[in-house]
Amino acid sequence: xxxxxxxxxxxxxxxxxxxxxxxxxxxxxxxxxxxxxxxxxxxxxxxxxxxxxxxxxxxxxxxxxxxxxxxxxxxxxxxxxxxxxxxxxxxxxxxxxxxxxxxxxxxxxxxxxxxxxxxxxxxxxxxxxxxxxxxxxxxxxxxxxxxxxxxxxxxxxxxxxxxxxxxxxxxxxxxxxxxxxxxxxxxxxxxxxxxxxxxxxxxxxxxxxxxxxxxxxxxxxxxxxxxxxxxxxxxxxxxxxxxxxxxxxxxxxxxxxxxxxxxxxxxxxxxxxxxxxxxxxxxxxxxxxxxxxxxxxxxxxxxxxxxxxxxxxxxxxxxxxxxxxxxxxxxxxxxxxxxxxxxxxxxxxxxxxxxxxxxxxxxxxxxxxxxxxxxxxxxxxxxxxxxxxxxxxxxxxxxxxxxxxxxxxxxxxxxxxxxxxxxxxxxxxxxxxxxxxxxxxxxxxxxxxxxx
Numbered sequence: 001x002x003x004x005x006x007x008x009x010x011x012x013x014x015x016x017x018x019x020x021x022x023x024x025x026x027x028x029x030x031x032x033x034x035x036x037x038x039x040x041x042x043x044x045x046x047x048x049x050x051x052x053x054x055x056x057x058x059x060x061x062x063x064x065x066x067x068x069x070x071x072x073x074x075x076x077x078x079x080x081x082x083x084x085x086x087x088x089x090x091x092x093x094x095x096x097x098x099x100x101x102x103x104x105x106x107x108x109x110x111x112x113x114x115x116x117x118x119x120x121x122x123x124x125x126x127x128x129x130x131x132x133x134x135x136x137x138x139x140x141x142x143x144x145x146x147x148x149x150x151x152x153x154x155x156x157x158x159x160x161x162x163x164x165x166x167x168x169x170x171x172x173x174x175x176x177x178x179x180x181x182x183x184x185x186x187x188x189x190x191x192x193x194x195x196x197x198x199x200x201x202x203x204x205x206x207x208x209x210x211x212x213x214x215x216x217x218x219x220x221x222x223x224x225x226x227x228x229x230x231x232x233x234x235x236x237x238x239x240x241x242x243x244x245x246x247x248x249x250x251x252x253x254x255x256x257x258x259x260x261x262x263x264x265x266x267x268x269x270x271x272x273x274x275x276x277x278x279x280x281x282x283x284x285x286x287x288x289x290x291x292x293x294x295x296x297x298x299x300x301x302x303x304x305x306x307x308x309x310x311x312x313x314x315x316x317x318x319x320x321x322x323x324x325x326x327x328x329x330x331x332x333x334x335x336x337x338x339x340x341x342x343x344x345x346x347x348x349x350x351x352x353x354x355x356x357x358x359x360x361x362x363x364x365x366x367x368x369x370x371x372x373x374x375x376x377x378x379x380x381x382x383x384x385x386x387x388x389x390x391x392x393x394x395x396x397x398x399x400x401x402x403x404x405x406x407x408x409x410x411x412x413x414x415x416x417x418x419x420x421x422x423x424x425x426x427x428x429x430x431x432x433x434x435x436x437x438x439x440x441x442x443x444x445x446x447x448x449x450x451x452x
Contacts, residue, residue: 025093039307040085045077052076060295062288082295086306093313094253094263098245099236103287104265105294106306110229110248111149112299113262114191117244118153119297120272120289121189121223122163137222138163139183143170143192145199145422147227148411150191156413163188170203173211180215193227193246194360198406198430199369199423200230200344202356209241223270223286229397233320234363243270243286251397252365254312255319259305264290319399319435323366326441327433331368333442339449341427344369366433367396369406372452375427379452380405383429386448389440396432401441403431 028035047053055069056076077083087106094104107113123137142154144167154165168179170192180187190212194203205226212221225244226237232252237245247253249261272289284292294300331345346357346364357364372379384392390401394410404410406424414422433441 025089025096036311037086037089037307039303041303042084043080045079047076053078060291062284062292080303081298081300082291083300084303084306086303086310087301090306090310090313091263093310094247094265097233097313097316098238098265100238100267101245101265102268104263105287105290106249106301106309107262107264107294107299108301108305109260110246110250110262111153113248113264114150114227114246115153115157116290116293116297116299117223117225117246117264118158118163118189119161120286120293122158122161123188137186137188139186140165140189140191141168141170141176141179141183141187141222142166142190143168143194143196143203145196145201145411145424146191146193147197147229148406148413150193150227151411152413170208171201173204173207176208176211177215180211185216185220187222190222190224191227192225193230194235195230195346195365195367197227197230198411198428200346200367201423202346202349202353202360204356205237205240205242205360213241218269219271223272230367231361231365232397233317234324234365235361238265238267240360243267249309250395252320252323253316253397254309255316255397255399256312257395257398257400259308259312261301261305261309320365321363322435323399323433324363326435326438327366327368328364329438330431330433330441330445331364333438334368334370334445337445337449339373339452340370341373341375342371368431368433370429370431371425372427372429374452375425377405377408377426380407380427380429382451383448386451387444388447389436389444390431390448396430398432399435401432401434401436403429406430 047056056078058065060078060082090106091104095101107116118140122140140154140158140163142165158165166179168175170176190208192203192208194205195201209224212224223243224241225246226242227246228235228237229248229251244264244266247263249263250259254261266287270286271283272286328347331343331348334340335343335348345368346361349357372383384403384405387403390403392404393402394404396402406428407419407426411419411424
């Protein structure tokens, strides 16, 4: 291997992340030689002349440029609700980390990112085709299981905007084909999370993409988005047919439980029927619609958060690799314990799931779900209350191990019968493994299980 072969640089094609990836995204020469970027605490920025301000807003609002405008000139900073220097650095690092990414946008939360994507993809004209003659786009297909907050967005919030969300078990490709055939060109967005929260269920990204490619042409194909939060560096959905990756940056990207953030990451070429700054319903590049809606909805993160997140992203690869190693050891131990009936972890999968894991992911990440043999809420609570080293808390991806009870915590907004369909039982524990020594975690698990 030549020395330069080990460098993962933001060149846009077929990248694999390395320990260099996020570090290479920032050039000290761009910030006075400082090895870390400065944080700019400004809400607005001065233009040197009025024509510069006019051009800046034209770019920001995706308006037609004037003949004298230089299309290669970078967009000027305008106002912190649009973007900031700290956001630009974090977004550049995210593009470097996600293979085939051509744009990345930071949000104040993962739910802010998901909501902006849904509102940028959907349009409900209340009774037929759009005034511009486009297609009616008002249905979102989303996979089961999925994060509880996303489920609430689909079932409780999007209908208030006139959209309809349909849950589909996308592990069953026949079920997906049926839904696509039934809703046809009304589908605006297809969304899945793999591995899924909280059970670790795997969905075949390539197979889902193939269904959409075979049914639609490029102009009518729905946007296909994959929540990649659980998998992180070990899976690259854009390489496998997804249009957009969703991340809760709060989790592994941040890794220190001291910030909230989210990312949308994608490729050029996908279109939306929503454009924030043009009256009526028009076709616009998805990335422009996302930027415009982020501005208008106010889903812009603070400079402080973006600055802190970038510094955490510099160790993202290192942390995830360590956490995956620890989780693999712990999951193996859990799988042999008499008081545990099931362990959901990629290296333990068998049959088709094992084959899909090997084909789709390069490592297992560090999320474990396990079901107690005494599959009751009471037993789960006794176990959780007895933990000492492992923290009883929601969220995941933290450098310290966290465990929680999905049925009564993160997924409690879902009705019990729907929980069971998703594999969320009263005895299910979601376990986010940190960077601790495996034997220390095993000792804590053993003493907590003694209370079950």
